[in-house]
């Protein structure tokens with residue numbers, strides 16, 4: 001007889017922090033007897049873990065919640081829950097409940113650990129619940145079960161919240177002030193992940209450089225000391241990454257420790273946001289471009305093999321052509337391996353929303369396309385130089401259909417190559433044999449190892465993520481709707 005297990009679907013929007021928090025939500029759902037599915041029409045609960053960083057993210061989420069209306073009408077017992085940064089914003093919970101009366105639960109970022117209670121309350125009473133807490137109890141959140149979903153990768157929160165109040169950013173308002181986890185809790189989690197076989201651990205925080213957790217002697221530890229400690233599990237082969245760094249707080253001590261470490265990657269994400277001092281001041285970033293350049297120079301001097309990635313906003317209020325050209329100049333100076341370029345979008349409740357001199361949409365678009373053109377030029381040039389070089393690659397996933405492996409270099413750059421799925425989780429030397437613009441392909445140098453690995457017990461899920469990407473889940477939903485319409489039409493014609 002077929003098992004009648006309740007099914008859940010989580011749609012995750014936004015950053016790595018949200019992906020990890022979805023793993024915590026999945027942990028709650030699985031411990032309550034739910035199992036994951038990819039099709040909203042089969043789900044007994046659909047959770048939207050939302051993002052508020054940009055206006056278009058919100059529009060997309062609202063559109064996707066709207067698409068669930070008919071499923072909910074046909075399946076009234078299905079629970080729809082909306083959580084994350086969008087819900088935490090002032091008055092948004094009421095707006096969501098009004099706009100989408102079929103939504104059952106709205107919860108904020110600080111109610112994550114309470115989600116199990118909200119779920120039980122809804123299941124028991126059948127009543128709608130809206131719970132947005134202004135404060136959070138961090139210890140509760142750290143005790144949550146986690147259903148890890150990303151193969152060889154594991155994320156570890158080292159801190160929550162942000163104290164920086166960049167004038168364009170909603171994060172401090174929805175995630176609260178910085179709270180650092182104690183050192184021992186982090187080390188315990190990292191060690192147990194290594195024991196379980198995870199190979200790449202990313203330390204997460206909005207501004208990891210200002211980490212200030214308490215150590216076992218009761219002293220406040222710096223990020224540098226924490227890095228040194230997580231680098232010390234020498235009985236394992238692993239990588240440590242961290243995000244996100246703030247250029248004002250990335251100290252020489254941290255750069256020193258990374259350069260001398262065994263396990264910490266030399267690929268560093270260092271958001272610059274703008275190349276103009278005027279813009280950096282207006283953004284409240286607390287560094288000028290000379291400070292940023294000196295950090296880049298120090299990284300390059302201490303780690304010649306390092307690669308930088310960055311975030312850039314174009315069209316911030318008051319940005320002139322001269323300001324924008326300074327942004328292009330810093331791109332040429334830092335020669336980033338990846339740039340996440342965004343058009344400035346107003347966020348309700350932030351100081352920048354009310355700034356005069358908002359840049360018009362046409363200029364913003366034109367600047368973004370110039371930024372992207374330069375980005376591609378730089379990345380393509382850098383990638384071309386990789387041809388023929390051999391790199392140590394962590395094999396992260398296997399695509400069964402294409403029969404190809406995907407792995408990451410220390411810099412974070414992805415490479416694909418032939419091999420068997422048993423290579424997933426191994427560190428292999430891979431030679432770059434083909435470069436197509438910024439995409440690289442390679443071949444395993446130690447071919448004899450493939451034979452060895454094919455005998456090992458396969459450990460990692462072939463699917464890298466069991467939490468379906470929001471895009472895929474919505475695609476499945478739309479396909480199902482289309483097929484249903486076709487079938488209904490067919491049936492009505494037959495009748």
Ligand code: SF4
Pocket residue numbers: 162163164165166169170171172206207246
């Ligand atoms: S550092 Fe600035 S951009 Fe980053 S989360 Fe904090 S306020 Fe937002």
